[in-house]
Amino acid sequence: MIEKMKRICLVSSASRKQALLSSLRDFGLLHLAEKKSADRAATERFANLAKTEMALKDYAEKKKPNEPLLSDEAFESLYRDVLKTLDQRTAYIQARGAAVSETERLAPWGDFSPADIRALQAEGIDLHFYQVSSSAYEAAAADENVKLIHLAPVGKTEAIAVIGTLPESIPGTEFPLPEKGLDELRRQIADCDAGVAECDEALKKASVYDNSFAAQMLKAQNAEIFSAANATVEGDEDLVWLSGYLPANEMDHFRQYASENGLAWAAEDPPEEDDQIPTKVRYNKVTKIIAPLFDILGILPGYHEQDVSLWFLLFFTIFTAMIIGDAAYGVIFLLVAIGLTVKTKKVNNAIFLIYVLSIATIIWGAITGTWFGSEAAMKVPFLKALVIPSFANYPEYFGITASAQQNTIMKFSFTLGVIQLSLGCILSIRKKLSEKNLSFVADIGWLVASIAMYLLSLYLVIGEKISITPIFAVILGAFLIVVLFGGMSPDKSFGQGLKAGLGNAFTVFLDTISCFGNVMSYIRLFAVGMASLAIAQSFNDIAAGFKGPMIVLAVVVLLIGHGLNLVMALLSVVVHGVRLNVLEFSGQAGLEWTGVAYEPFQENKAIKK
Numbered sequence: 001m002i003e004k005m006k007r008i009c010l011v012s013s014a015s016r017k018q019a020l021l022s023s024l025r026d027f028g029l030l031h032l033a034e035k036k037s038a039d040r041a042a043t044e045r046f047a048n049l050a051k052t053e054m055a056l057k058d059y060a061e062k063k064k065p066n067e068p069l070l071s072d073e074a075f076e077s078l079y080r081d082v083l084k085t086l087d088q089r090t091a092y093i094q095a096r097g098a099a100v101s102e103t104e105r106l107a108p109w110g111d112f113s114p115a116d117i118r119a120l121q122a123e124g125i126d127l128h129f130y131q132v133s134s135s136a137y138e139a140a141a142a143d144e145n146v147k148l149i150h151l152a153p154v155g156k157t158e159a160i161a162v163i164g165t166l167p168e169s170i171p172g173t174e175f176p177l178p179e180k181g182l183d184e185l186r187r188q189i190a191d192c193d194a195g196v197a198e199c200d201e202a203l204k205k206a207s208v209y210d211n212s213f214a215a216q217m218l219k220a221q222n223a224e225i226f227s228a229a230n231a232t233v234e235g236d237e238d239l240v241w242l243s244g245y246l247p248a249n250e251m252d253h254f255r256q257y258a259s260e261n262g263l264a265w266a267a268e269d270p271p272e273e274d275d276q277i278p279t280k281v282r283y284n285k286v287t288k289i290i291a292p293l294f295d296i297l298g299i300l301p302g303y304h305e306q307d308v309s310l311w312f313l314l315f316f317t318i319f320t321a322m323i324i325g326d327a328a329y330g331v332i333f334l335l336v337a338i339g340l341t342v343k344t345k346k347v348n349n350a351i352f353l354i355y356v357l358s359i360a361t362i363i364w365g366a367i368t369g370t371w372f373g374s375e376a377a378m379k380v381p382f383l384k385a386l387v388i389p390s391f392a393n394y395p396e397y398f399g400i401t402a403s404a405q406q407n408t409i410m411k412f413s414f415t416l417g418v419i420q421l422s423l424g425c426i427l428s429i430r431k432k433l434s435e436k437n438l439s440f441v442a443d444i445g446w447l448v449a450s451i452a453m454y455l456l457s458l459y460l461v462i463g464e465k466i467s468i469t470p471i472f473a474v475i476l477g478a479f480l481i482v483v484l485f486g487g488m489s490p491d492k493s494f495g496q497g498l499k500a501g502l503g504n505a506f507t508v509f510l511d512t513i514s515c516f517g518n519v520m521s522y523i524r525l526f527a528v529g530m531a532s533l534a535i536a537q538s539f540n541d542i543a544a545g546f547k548g549p550m551i552v553l554a555v556v557v558l559l560i561g562h563g564l565n566l567v568m569a570l571l572s573v574v575v576h577g578v579r580l581n582v583l584e585f586s587g588q589a590g591l592e593w594t595g596v597a598y599e600p601f602q603e604n605k606a607i608k609k
Contacts, residue, residue, distance in 0.1 A: 010242055337354040369383065
């Protein structure tokens, strides 16, 4: 459930501003409203530490000594040295790159000393070097005013040294005289390589202090959070004040805190129009399993929306099982979950979710007779006994036609869809009834429309014998109900709501068509599952073609093929399984997932990403 919030306003004397913030941070339950940005120095400190710590990871060895945490003074000395070393390494790399580029430019001209040429220029012999075409060289050689020396060709062009410059009438590309010769440049490259190696060694030694970097990053992040809170507090010469949100069930705790710290305060229920109220979802022992997925997706219901965690978990589990569709793949995920449990020696919510999804996949794969997409599984009596014949992916073993089996799975997919969409309508109706919002009647219309669209889908897709005329009559009736009551709200009179609903008639018409699309979209559960099975069968057939010594290649094909299919199945779960919950179902339930996460002002115990 979504916990009820109270809006809290605090007032204190200006002289106690820092004490107020320190005590609030220790209290650790108040979500600050309209939080401002932290001081630039505090933000940059954390960012630079994180960047440096990430750079040092490239030099860390897998087995490294457990160095004790450095004091603040010792760390700052180390940090300065690391920054200096990183800058030096960058300078060496840039200098090396420039030297390599210059070497490549000079190589066709051969090894010579630029210093000797400059010495000649100092004596009045102004030498310039050019690359010219054969015709340009002949023209220059024939010109008695041009004093030149013919040099070895540079690539496919002629090279000449000219005392003075070439006349404008003779085309040529002048070769800029370098600062250093090839030997000197090669020595510079070697020096840069040595410098980089020296820096790498120093950074390798510094990388063992990753715990110290983590501790300092945590301090910097907490300082950044405190700085943001400090900037959020408003006030004048005499008083400071700030506001925030507190879970209503923590009010007794807050009263005690305010009394102990001598604070003036006021509490009220947040107004309906406040769109910054944070959402704190209180999960139970079952629904907490889905929390890691919400965190990964970055979705959160709004404060005034409903908590659908239980329904999300239930349908997402079923959708995942149908999309992956293979019991053997489910066994692989189960082994992964067991391995993670052994490694971490605990079962957190994410691992528990893998257990749930893997077991559901095994069950679905077993009742459809799908084990690595192999038909041979149906020759095993135990595995065959687990199959529900009408769901079997190899229906010929049960005397059922392929079309009948496919129709059964499609009907099951549509049935899941109408159940979920209807549930969304019911949740919306219940919420609006509690708010005395007459638009709940429109949701009844959508509920009726969804069921009618379900029947229409069965008629059009799998040829169910259904009288089509009553279905269209029901859809028309549902459309009229939605038009008449869709604009109702507690702050409008019946007439105003009716007028608003009629004004949205065309939008409702489009939404009615969309309702049919929503029901039809659940066929993806059948289609994606069948595609995964077809891919598995294709790789099995390819592998079956290898005989004798080529059996090794068959194993490689199976490993790569099923591995690829497994990855594609997981992507399909994200694309399709999540979509059906976040879009189709949530749309019917009135969820927009616009929640602001409840993040109380407190000192972090670990770095928050």
